[in-house]
Amino acid sequence: MKRFDLVLKGGQVIDPAQRLNARRDVGIRDGRIALVAPAIKAEAAREAVDVQGQVVTPGLIDLHTHVLEHFTDYGLNADRVGVHSGVPTVVDMGSAGHLTFPGFKKFVAESAKTRVLCFLSINAYGGINGSARLDIQHSPATVEPELTAATIKRHPDLIRGVKTHAEIGGASRWGLAVLKQAVEVAEAAGVPLYVHTGQLMPPVPGSRLHPDDVLPKALPLLRPGDVIAHPFSMMPGGILRSDGKVHPAVKDAVRAGVRIDVAHGLHFSFTAARRALDQGVRPFIVSTDGHGETPPYQGSIDNSLATTMSKLLALGFTLPEVVAMATANPASVLGLAGTLGTLKPGAPADVSVLRVLEGRWTFRDQKGETLKGSRKLVPTLVVRGGELVGINPALFPNPDLVLGRV
Numbered sequence: 538m539k540r541f542d543l544v545l546k547g548g549q550v551i552d553p554a555q556r557l558n559a560r561r562d563v564g565i566r567d568g569r570i571a572l573v574a575p576a577i578k579a580e581a582a583r584e585a586v587d588v589q590g591q592v593v594t595p596g597l598i599d600l601h602t603h604v605l606e607h608f609t610d611y612g613l614n615a616d617r618v619g620v621h622s623g624v625p626t627v628v629d630m631g632s633a634g635h636l637t638f639p640g641f642k643k644f645v646a647e648s649a650k651t652r653v654l655c656f657l658s659i660n661a662y663g664g665i666n667g668s669a670r671l672d673i674q675h676s677p678a679t680v681e682p683e684l685t686a687a688t689i690k691r692h693p694d695l696i697r698g699v700k701t702h703a704e705i706g707g708a709s710r711w712g713l714a715v716l717k718q719a720v721e722v723a724e725a726a727g728v729p730l731y732v733h734t735g736q737l738m739p740p741v742p743g744s745r746l747h748p749d750d751v752l753p754k755a756l757p758l759l760r761p762g763d764v765i766a767h768p769f770s771m772m773p774g775g776i777l778r779s780d781g782k783v784h785p786a787v788k789d790a791v792r793a794g795v796r797i798d799v800a801h802g803l804h805f806s807f808t809a810a811r812r813a814l815d816q817g818v819r820p821f822i823v824s825t826d827g828h829g830e831t832p833p834y835q836g837s838i839d840n841s842l843a844t845t846m847s848k849l850l851a852l853g854f855t856l857p858e859v860v861a862m863a864t865a866n867p868a869s870v871l872g873l874a875g876t877l878g879t880l881k882p883g884a885p886a887d888v889s890v891l892r893v894l895e896g897r898w899t900f901r902d903q904k905g906e907t908l909k910g911s912r913k914l915v916p917t918l919v920v921r922g923g924e925l926v927g928i929n930p931a932l933f934p935n936p937d938l939v940l941g942r943v
C-alpha cells in the first residue's frame with residue numbers, strides 16, 4: 538500500500554498562506570494535502586508527476602465569474618472557466634438570486650467538476666440578462682430580504698456572500714435603497730457583501746446626480762471584510778473620479794477594512810490601473826469577471842485568471858503577491874481561510890500548476906490598449922479534490938505546454 542495517491546515533484550511551491558516560496562514536493566492522499574516536503578520519493582506514491590521548473594500553488598480561486606450557464610445569456614461553462622483553465626474553485630458572483638438559486642445548485646454547482654460557490658444576488662431573480670431591462674432586474678421591487686437571507690442560511694456550504702451594485706444608473710433611480718437592503722441581508726446572514734462599482738446602466742433621464750457622487754455616499758455603508766469590484770474600470774462613477782483622482786472615500790473604506798477585487802470583466806483599462814496604482818490603490822483579490830462576451834471563452838482577448846494574473850505582474854506586482862490575490866486572499870473573503878487557498882496538510886487537495894513563460898508578451902485590455910510584460914502564466918494542470926485534471930489546450934495559446942504534451 539503506497540503512502541500517497543499522488544506526488545507533484547520538484548515544483549516551486551508558492552503558498553502565501555504559509556509564507557512558503559521554495560522548491561517542494563507535494564504529497565496527496567484521500568483527496569487531501571498530506572505532506573509538503575523538500576523531497577518525497579516517487580515510489581511512495583501510486584502516481585508521481587514531475588513539475589520541475591513550474592510553479593505549484595494552492596488551487597486558484599476565481600472569486601468573480603458568471604457560470605449560470607443556459608439560465609443567463611452571459612453564463613459561461615463552469616469547468617471551462619474552472620478546472621480546464623487551471624482554476625479548481627470558481628465563485629459565481631450574483632448571477633443567481635434566491636428564486637434562481639435551485640437551478641444554480643442542481644445544474645451548475647452539483648454537476649461541475651470544479652468547486653462552484655456563489656454570492657447570491659440581492660435581487661430575487663439575480664441577473665438573468667446581461668444587458669436588457671437592467672432597471673427591472675436590479676430594482677428594489679425585486680428585493681426580498683427575508684427570503685434571500687433564509688436561502689443563504691439554508692445553504693452555507695454553497696452561498697458565501699451577497700452581491701449588489703453601487704452605480705449611477707441605480708442610484709439615480711432609487712438612491713441607495715438596494716445597497717442598504719443588501720447590507721442588511723448580509724448582516725442578517727453573517728456573510729460579506731460584494732459591490733460592483735462603475736456605471737452599469739445609464740442614469741434615468743433628467744437625473745441631477747453626478748456619477749462621482751455615488752461612492753462617497755455608498756462606501757461608508759460597507760463593513761470590514763466587504764469587497765468593492767472593478768478598481769481599474771474606466772466607467773463613470775468608479776473608484777477614479779472624473780478628474781482621474783481616487784475618491785478619498787475609497788481610501789477611507791480600505792483603511793476601515795473594505796477590500797478591492799480587480800474583477801477584470803468588460804471595462805478593465807491599463808490607463809485606469811496605472812492611475813489607481815500610482816495613487817496607492819492596492820487590490821486584495823484578482824478575479825476575471827468572465828462573461829459570455831469576454832474571451833478567451835469567445836473572441837480574441839484572453840482574460841483567463843492566469844492571464845489576468847500575468848497582467849498584474851506586468852503592472853509591477855510580484856509573483857507571490859499575485860498568487861496571494863488568487864489563493865489565500867479570496868479564501869479569506871469566502872470565510873474559508875486555512876481550508877481553501879492553502880497547501881496546509883489536511884486541506885482539500887486542490888492544486889494549480891503553472892508555467893512562467895519568460896519572453897516579450899503583449900497584453901491587451903478591453904479598450905484596445907496594450908501593455909508589455911516579461912512573464913506570462915500558463916496553467917499546465919490542476920488537482921481537484923486529489924484528482925488530476927488536464928487543462929483545455931484550446932483555451933490557451935501555448936497548447937504544447939499542457940500536461941501530457943510537453
Ligand SMILES: [Zn+2]
Nearest residue numbers: 601630802826
Ligand atoms: Zn460580474
